[in-house]
Amino acid sequence: MTDLGMPRLPAPGYPADVRERLEADAREIIGRYPQSRSALLPLLHLVQAEEGFVSPSGIEFCAEMLDLTTADVTGVATFYTMYRRENGGDFHVGVCTNTLCAVMGGDEIFATLKDHLGVGNKGTTPDGTITLEHIECNAACDYAPVVMVNWEFFDNVTPASAKDLVDEIRAGTAVTPSRGAKLCGFRETARILAGFPDPRPGAVDEGGAGGVPSLVGLRIAKGHNPDGDAKTGA
Amino acid sequence: MTDASNSPSSSILTPVLSEPWDDDKPWRLDTYLKHDGYQGLKKALAKHPDEVIQTVKDSGLRGRGGAGFPTGMKWGFIPQGDGNPHYLVVNADESEPGTCKDIPLMYANPHVLIEGVIIAAYAIRSSHAFIYLRGEVVSVLRRLQAAVQEAKDAGYVGQDVLGSGFDLEITVHAGAGAYICGEETALLDSLEGRRGQPRLRPPFPAVAGLYASPTCVNNVESIASVPSILNRGVEWFRGMGSEKSPGFTLYSLSGHVKRPGQYEAPLGVTLRELLDLAGGVREGHRIKFWTPGGSSTPMFTDEHLDVPLDYEGVGAAGSMLGTKALQIFDETVCVVRAVLRWTEFYAHESCGKCTPCREGTYWLVQILERLEKGDGTEQDLETLLDVADNINGKSFCALGDGAASPIFSSLKYFRDEYVAHLTHRSCPFDPAASTVWASNLTGAQA
Numbered sequence: 094m095t096d097l098g099m100p101r102l103p104a105p106g107y108p109a110d111v112r113e114r115l116e117a118d119a120r121e122i123i124g125r126y127p128q129s130r131s132a133l134l135p136l137l138h139l140v141q142a143e144e145g146f147v148s149p150s151g152i153e154f155c156a157e158m159l160d161l162t163t164a165d166v167t168g169v170a171t172f173y174t175m176y177r178r179e180n181g182g183d184f185h186v187g188v189c190t191n192t193l194c195a196v197m198g199g200d201e202i203f204a205t206l207k208d209h210l211g212v213g214n215k216g217t218t219p220d221g222t223i224t225l226e227h228i229e230c231n232a233a234c235d236y237a238p239v240v241m242v243n244w245e246f247f248d249n250v251t252p253a254s255a256k257d258l259v260d261e262i263r264a265g266t267a268v269t270p271s272r273g274a275k276l277c278g279f280r281e282t283a284r285i286l287a288g289f290p291d292p293r294p295g296a297v298d299e300g301g302a303g304g305v306p307s308l309v310g311l312r313i314a315k316g317h318n319p320d321g322d323a324k325t326g327a
Numbered sequence: 328m329t330d331a332s333n334s335p336s337s338s339i340l341t342p343v344l345s346e347p348w349d350d351d352k353p354w355r356l357d358t359y360l361k362h363d364g365y366q367g368l369k370k371a372l373a374k375h376p377d378e379v380i381q382t383v384k385d386s387g388l389r390g391r392g393g394a395g396f397p398t399g400m401k402w403g404f405i406p407q408g409d410g411n412p413h414y415l416v417v418n419a420d421e422s423e424p425g426t427c428k429d430i431p432l433m434y435a436n437p438h439v440l441i442e443g444v445i446i447a448a449y450a451i452r453s454s455h456a457f458i459y460l461r462g463e464v465v466s467v468l469r470r471l472q473a474a475v476q477e478a479k480d481a482g483y484v485g486q487d488v489l490g491s492g493f494d495l496e497i498t499v500h501a502g503a504g505a506y507i508c509g510e511e512t513a514l515l516d517s518l519e520g521r522r523g524q525p526r527l528r529p530p531f532p533a534v535a536g537l538y539a540s541p542t543c544v545n546n547v548e549s550i551a552s553v554p555s556i557l558n559r560g561v562e563w564f565r566g567m568g569s570e571k572s573p574g575f576t577l578y579s580l581s582g583h584v585k586r587p588g589q590y591e592a593p594l595g596v597t598l599r600e601l602l603d604l605a606g607g608v609r610e611g612h613r614i615k616f617w618t619p620g621g622s623s624t625p626m627f628t629d630e631h632l633d634v635p636l637d638y639e640g641v642g643a644a645g646s647m648l649g650t651k652a653l654q655i656f657d658e659t660v661c662v663v664r665a666v667l668r669w670t671e672f673y674a675h676e677s678c679g680k681c682t683p684c685r686e687g688t689y690w691l692v693q694i695l696e697r698l699e700k701g702d703g704t705e706q707d708l709e710t711l712l713d714v715a716d717n718i719n720g721k722s723f724c725a726l727g728d729g730a731a732s733p734i735f736s737s738l739k740y741f742r743d744e745y746v747a748h749l750t751h752r753s754c755p756f757d758p759a760a761s762t763v764w765a766s767n768l769t770g771a772q773a
Contacts, residue, residue: 125498127412127455128538133520134503138462159520172522172678173503175462187463191424192622192668193582193654198762229506229672230424231463234581234654235588238763244465251764272434273466286462286501290472297473298355300466302348302435306588310578311348313604314340319586 104149112154115143119158122288129159135287137170142283146177175286177224182217183278184262187228187241188255194230197237198251203227205252210259222263235306236271243282245270248304274299339600341567341575342591343555344548348435354470356477359438365483367554371446372491379450379557386556386564387573391428392418392509392546393620393649395572395638398553404533405451405541414542415448415456416518417550420502420509422461423621423729424672425652428577429547431589433460433467437474441497443550445483446557448495451543455496459514462501471499506676510724511544513678524680525724548577568594572637572648582617582655583609583761594637598653602632612657616740620649622669623729625736646736659765661756662741663748666733667695673730681723688730690714698745701753708745712738 107115118139123132133155140151147170149163156166170176188203189195206225210218217224233239236248240255247258248271261268268276274296285291302308305320312319347353347362356364371379384399405413417440421429433440440458448456460468475497478484486494500518507513508523515537517523536542552574556564565573572594578601581587585606592601598617608614616626619636625646627634634644641648656665674688694711697703711734719731738745747755759765 128519130520131500131518134517135501137503138501169520169522173462173505175502175504190668191672192665193425193656195668196656196660196665196758196761197582198764200758201762228463229675230422230426232421232427232430232461234425234427234652235579237581237587241463244463246464246466249763270466274469282465285465285468285472286503288472288499288501290476291469297469298352302353303431306586307431307435308345308349309586309588310340310590310592310604311342311345314342314591315349317349 101149104153107143107150107154111143115139115154116158118287118289119154123158125288130161133159133161133166133169134173137166137173137176138283138287141176142280142287144180145183145280146180181224181279182222183280184223184276185241185243185279186223186225186259186262187231187244188225189229189231189233189237189239189241190227191230193234194238199238202238202240202250202252202255206255206259209256218263220263223259236304242268242270243276243279244286245273245276247271270300271304272300339596340590340592340604343575344432344439344551344577345435345589345591353436354434354438354474356438356474356481359436363555363558364438365442365554367557368442368445368483369489371449371557372489372493376450376452379446382561383450383553383556385561387571388549388552388556388564389572389638390546391548391552391576391650393423393623393647395648398545398549401533401543401545402447402451404531405453405543406534407452409541411540412455412538413451413453414537414540415444415451415453416511416514416537416542416544417444417456417458417547418509418511418514418544419458419460419547420506420514421547421650422506422509423623423650423652424669425579425581425618425621425654426650427579427581427652428589428650430464430467432551432577433547434464434470437467437470438478439551439554440471440547441474441478441484443553444497445478445488445495446553447543447545447550449488449491449493451541453543454494455498457518457537458497458499459508459518460499460501461508462503468499468501475499505678506672507678507724507726510726513724514544515542522678524678527723552576569635569637569639571639576651578636578651578653580605580653580655583612583614583657583660584655585609595635595640597633597635598627599632601636601653602655608655608657612659614655615658615660616656616662616665616737618649618652618654619646621652622654622672623647623725623732624649625732626740628740657761659756659760661699661754661758662737662744663695663699664754664756664758666737667692667699669733670695670730673726677726677730681727683718684722684724684727684730687714687718687722687727691718691730691734698748699754701748701751703745703749705746705749708738708742
């Protein structure tokens with residue numbers, strides 16, 4: 094049925110307490126830039142951290158904070174792929190299917206996960222935990238095939254390890270990426286992207302300096318075993 | 328098994344940027360200080376900013392983001408005494424398919440970038456620098472945020488840097504997913520809170536960049552190479568590489584090689600030398616095609632193993648050094664599939680501003696899809712070239728040229744393979760044979 098009725102009503106504003114908290118955050122972000130509009134991308138990350146996606150209320154909030162129209166803000170929000178336009182899973186699972194990862198097995202991993210989770214590209218599992226998406230090159234080709242969960246690296250993935258990974262996530266098990274800190278939820282991740290450092294103590298130091306591929310040239314140059322365990326230096 | 332470390336060719340490697348990466352917590356300031364950290368900054372602050380620019384000019388350092396433009400010359404374009412604020416913007420949007428050097432660099436040691444930022448900002452007389460990091464790498468964002476804070480606490484960033492009277496603020500800015508933002512003017516639009524679309528030039532960013540003020544946009548690796556030049560000198564830097572392409576750089580090997588990863592070497596090494604260190608192509612296979620610097624650089628074949636990987640050498644052989652992203656594909660890989668996938672990427676990432684790129688990439692994908700499935704015709708090959716030709720050099724920015732490049736080069740070297748798809752009426756390759764686990768299987772049987 095086509096709705097030919099009323100134009101959409103203005104988006105409802107955030108409740109007063111939420112608004113107050115977000116305004117304080119927004120003012121801090123805006124203060125980092127010589128001109129306020131530069132704060133738009135971080136502000137969109139901020140409203141995504143609040144609701145899990147960029148809602149009409151979030152767009153209106155950004156527009157008001159920066160003295161822009163909602164059309165301006167919508168134009169920007171829809172340009173960038175990391176902003177969700179509707180709510181999704183608390184864990185975004187992105188499988189790289191750009192040429193190199195695809196060839197090395199990314200295509201098979203993506204097909205396996207679609208089948209295993211019973212969702213298509215950009216689909217969310219019925220329990221609301223996982224949104225699956227195929228992504229473009231994420232600058233980790235030396236670790237191919239790569240899967241990103243909430244924009245953390247899972248390196249050298251196989252179809253079997255990908256299935257285990259999503260099963261653990263759905264079972265609520267804490268999952269640790271190949272590099273970087275223990276996974277946090279999609280909204281917590283969005284808040285770090287807005288420019289508010291990870292509040293978890295020690296998160297910065299988790300995950301080592303890189304896996305074997307990052308260190309392989311250095312080790313060969315130093316006459317060490319290039320295939321040793323990167324984290325221990327053994 | 329041969330130990331690569333005993334091979335005489337291991338001496339071709341020159342770890343400078345990667346040198347501290349195997350130390351304890353190399354992302355921490357105290358570790359970096361043990362590796363000459365912030366010594367280059369101290370030497371820079373003792374010089375006049377113009378002298379710093381001259382030093383970088385004399386070193387011959389060229390941009391590591393792809394174009395290879397001399398870094399010192401870029402700094403010299405910033406007008407001085409003009410009364411406007413100047414900005415330094417670091418392009419950390421690493422997104423070119425195959426490129427994977429800046430992300431591991433910033434993850435392992437963000438301080439070398441921050442030290443470079445301070446030196447560059449001092450040189451061009453900028454009191455506010457931005458690091459525009461692609462949003463899809465939270466692990467790196469976390470470390471950059473922490474490193475900037477550490478540098479502030481230590482007095483390297485903020486008011487009156489190390490008592491020099493120079494003030495500097497650094498803002499780490501996360502993008503939100505758009506390849507086009509790696510194009511410097513699109514990056515500036517994005518940093519201004521707009522859709523990331525390229526700007527018409529002139530005016531160039533050096534004249535009217537961020538907020539229409541003089542702005543220098545540099546790649547991560549270019550800026551990170553500056554501290555060691557200041558600390559160890561121009562002669563030392565020029566002792567590596569060639570006259571026109573001096574210094575060290577990160578080569579990133581990926582794909583069907585035994586030991587993919589980061590190999591830091593002087594400019595001008597060859598893929599044959601690097602493959603020797605990397606243990607060669609995976610067992611029982613041979614190299615078919617490779618990119619010297621990401622998907623936008625025309626592909627090479629096994630005929631090009633001895634091309635010196637510097638700006639002149641790769642250029643003379645018909646491609647570009649680009650980002651030194653050496654993606655290796657063996658004979659199991661269908662070149663049409665590879666090119667289709669890259670083309671889908673360019674179509675997805677086209678910003679929509681100019682017609683040749685927006686419409687052209689859209690049609691290229693459809694033609695390549697047909698060809699890959701075996702549903703194409705001989706005429707499609709001509710149309711493919713024609714459409715690519717209408718994008719190349721006619722689009723608003725280099726994204727369009729990049730999209731045309733795998734098409735031209737694959738048709739140049741592998742036209743027969745396109746034709747084989749027509750005669751077979753299907754793709755003659757088995758995608759399962761290219762996967763990592765297929766090679767493990769072969770290895771187990773061997």
